[in-house]
Amino acid sequence: MDRTTTTRPAASPATGPWDHASCEALIAELQVLRESMIEHEARLAPRLAAVDASFRDSAINLAHYLALRRYDLRRVQERLAAIGLSSLGRAETHVLANLDQVLGILRRLVGQEGRAPTRPEPTGLSQGARLLARHTEALLGAAPAERSARIMVTLPGEAAHDDALVAALVAAGMDIARINCAHDDAAAWVEMAARVRHHARQCGRPVRVLMDLGGPKLRTGALRPGPAxxxxxxxxxxxxxxxxxxxxxxxxxxxxxxxxxxxxxxxxxxxxxxxxxxxxxxxxxxxxxxxxxxxxxxxxxxxxxxxxxxxxxxxxxxxxxxxxxxxxxxxxALPHTPGALLLHRGTRLALLPEREGHPADPAAALPAIGCTLAQALAQVRKGDRVWFDDGHLGGVVRRGGTRKVEVEITHAREGGQKLGADKGINLPDTELDLPALTAQDLSDLPTVAAHADLVGLSFTQSAADVQALRAALAALPGPSPALMLKVETRRGFEALPEILLAAMAGPAAGVMIARGDLAVECGFERLAEVQEEILWACEAAHLPVVWATQVLEGLAKTGQPSRAEITDAAMAGRAECVMLNKGPYVVEAIRTLDDILRRMQAHQDKKRPLLRALKAWA
The missing domain is CATH 2.40.33 (M1 Pyruvate Kinase; Domain 3)
Structure with a gap:
């Protein structure tokens, strides 16, 4: 068949995508790529040997994916697509098998003898998808009918005593209840978990419980209260x-x-x-x-x-x-207004270790605010960026020190911006050497292990953090809950491959993309690509992902969604689970998300569009 006979100008035999020379060049390039995958697997052999047996093939596939993504393959993809072959762009679950399939077709095109793979492939297309589904069910439970993505909901404090609220959340479609252990107390967490399980039994549907450990959250300290x-x-x-x-x-x-x-x-x-x-x-x-x-x-x-x-x-x-x-x-007995500092661009602010802050006054030249983790201040260096309150206010360190750090405010609204107590602090340029498990987390862990199906590790930054949590759980009586590793810092994102391998050392684990802190740490402009890269790496590891932070937040808080958050919710369906935060309209938000996820499931599977019949244009 003459492949150059098309409606477009025919390519010359010397340069067309179907000619022997072009195909042989592709074969050579892909063979080099294949060899690099095998070599990378060999380099990671000690770490691959340490994973749980249920994750062995998944860990090998992750090693192959990491090797694949060290290369810029965009030109190779264009050339493969021109021949009508897979361009390797949707191979996450079965990297080596996909590459071998493309190589086999190319060799047949040029008349080469079909060569069997030099070693067994860890996963094929169907096996990779089955492994991801199996690991997801082990972590998150069975998927509801007609919706593969689960819905996680953060419980408000009143869920500890409000039966009607918990019943409504379960009936609306909540699949996992998230309890934030940075708030309330152990007695409230136990009450919340008990009510969730009771109403799940009443509804005849499984609902799992995730308890998030507070972790080493860096926050502003107390301020002198304002006037009464x-x-x-x-x-x-x-x-x-x-x-x-x-x-x-x-x-x-x-x-x-x-x-x-x-x-x-x-x-x-x-x-x-x-x-x-x-x-x-x-x-x-x-x-x-x-x-x-x-x-x-x-x-x-x-x-x-x-x-x-x-x-x-x-x-x-x-x-x-x-x-x-x-x-x-x-x-x-008038209530005091909360203390707050009004900061302008160019203002110098003193960060103090765990001391009460105050506005500027004649006795104190700089306005000051405390920091909940004194050891973090000792690691800050001149020139490091500092962000407060989810990135709404920012500055640069002009002078470091263990007793005081001076920050020049460089990002604030015109007319100044207020900074209050208990607001998040992010240090994206600072290599913080802080354990992911705090003394408070270790104190909370027995309660969490006894009452939760999953335990969330906040601010996961390294494999050592994962290993520390597993060791702490192993020291407790009874079966250990599964792990949910929250990636919310730049350092955690950069260490993701080693974190995933450490996660696979046990029987059930997953990753939460905590987009709030992650956006501040990596930059809002980069968040879009960072969340995609986390999705791809976890798919290669056959590990489930939770898409979290501000999903349908406008709807949950005000009853009215924005157009952008509807699109975000649709994109979230590529993850195995989507998390909603609390709000007065959260039950309506669950129903809306359930509807969106069911609709989009017929159109999209991970990175792969699904071409169902479009009735609107029939």
């Missing part, structure tokens, strides 16, 4: 007209129960409230020096409800009196 002040304002329409007055509840003494209908309820000293009747007018001077008059709307049991049609700021020095009376009562 409350701001109230009326509700206005688009024309600025008051449609609902500001409502303040008052109680005598230190009672904490709220007055129905009030935005906030405060205490007043003495028995002054006994003087007030419905319809009375009271007055005060607020913290700005503004005179305000309020009306007693109702007397309630133990207090009164006041209304004001203007905004007012109340402090612990504010005195309130009945109109015309010379004496009144002082407001009591």
């Amino acid at each position: 002040v409350v701001h109230l304002k009326p509700l206005r329409d688009a024309l600025g007209r008051v449609v609902q007055p500001a409502r303040l509840g008052l109680r005598a003494g230190a009672g904490t129960a709220g007055i129905a209908g009030a935005e906030i309820t405060l205490a007043v000293e003495g028995d002054w409230l006994e003087l007030l009747d419905a319809g009375d007018r009271v007055e005060l001077v607020d913290t700005r020096g503004r005179h305000r008059r309020l009306r007693v709307a109702e007397r309630r049991s133990g207090g009164v409800l006041l209304e004001c049609r203007r905004s007012l700021w109340l402090g612990d020095t504010t005195e309130i009196r009945r109109a015309g009376d010379p004496h009144g009562a002082r407001l009591q």
